[in-house]
Amino acid sequence: SQYTNQNNVVAHYLTTGPEIWEQTEGKVDAFLVTQGTGGTISGVGKYLRERNPKILLYAGEPSEAPMLARRKWGSHRIEGIGDGFVPRNLDASLLNGVFLVTSEEAIEMGKKLAREEGLFCGISSGANVVGAIKLAKRHPELKVIVTLINDTGQRYFSTPLCSVEKHIEIPEREHPFDDYTIAELDKYQSGWEIIE
Structure with a gap:
C-alpha cells in the first residue's frame, strides 16, 4: 500500500528533498504540500529539517474534510487527498501546521495556473x-516558500477542472477514525497552526 510503504517516504527523502535544497541553495523557509499518502511531506520534511531545523512544514487538506485540523471528514472534490485517516507514512511529528483549501479554491487555482501560467496541472x-x-x-x-505542482492536468479531463461536473450523492454518515489516527492526532494536533 502506498500509505504504508516506506519506500514512498525514502524516495522523497533521496530525490525530492535534495532537489529542493539544491534549487533553492538551502534558502527554504517553509515547505508545504497537500497530504495524501504522507510520503512527500515526510520524506522532504525529514531531509530539509536535517539541514535546517527551523524550516516550517505544513500539510494540506480539504476544508470540507479537515481531519488533521478538526477531526472531521466530509466529501470534497480534491482527488488524492483528504482520505479521512492518518496514513502510516505521515510523520506527524514533523508538522508545524495544516493548511485548509476548499475544493472550489483548488479547482479555480488549477484553471488559473493553466490559463495564466501555462501550467496544466491537477x-x-x-x-x-x-x-x-x-x-x-x-x-x-517567510521569504522562500516551496510547494509542488505534482501532477498533470491530463488526468483531470473528466473533472470540474475541465468543466465536467459529476454529481455523486454521498450520504451523510459518521466517519469513525481508526485507533492509529486518533493516537497521532492526540499526540500532535494541539501544536499545529491552522492556516485557512
Whole structure:
C-alpha cells in the first residue's frame, strides 16, 4: 500500500528533498504540500529539517474534510487527498501546521495556473499553490516558500477542472477514525497552526 510503504517516504527523502535544497541553495523557509499518502511531506520534511531545523512544514487538506485540523471528514472534490485517516507514512511529528483549501479554491487555482501560467496541472496542485499563498499572507516574514505542482492536468479531463461536473450523492454518515489516527492526532494536533 502506498500509505504504508516506506519506500514512498525514502524516495522523497533521496530525490525530492535534495532537489529542493539544491534549487533553492538551502534558502527554504517553509515547505508545504497537500497530504495524501504522507510520503512527500515526510520524506522532504525529514531531509530539509536535517539541514535546517527551523524550516516550517505544513500539510494540506480539504476544508470540507479537515481531519488533521478538526477531526472531521466530509466529501470534497480534491482527488488524492483528504482520505479521512492518518496514513502510516505521515510523520506527524514533523508538522508545524495544516493548511485548509476548499475544493472550489483548488479547482479555480488549477484553471488559473493553466490559463495564466501555462501550467496544466491537477486539482491538488492547485490546492498546493492556494496553500502557499495563504501561508505567505499569514507569515510575510517567510521569504522562500516551496510547494509542488505534482501532477498533470491530463488526468483531470473528466473533472470540474475541465468543466465536467459529476454529481455523486454521498450520504451523510459518521466517519469513525481508526485507533492509529486518533493516537497521532492526540499526540500532535494541539501544536499545529491552522492556516485557512
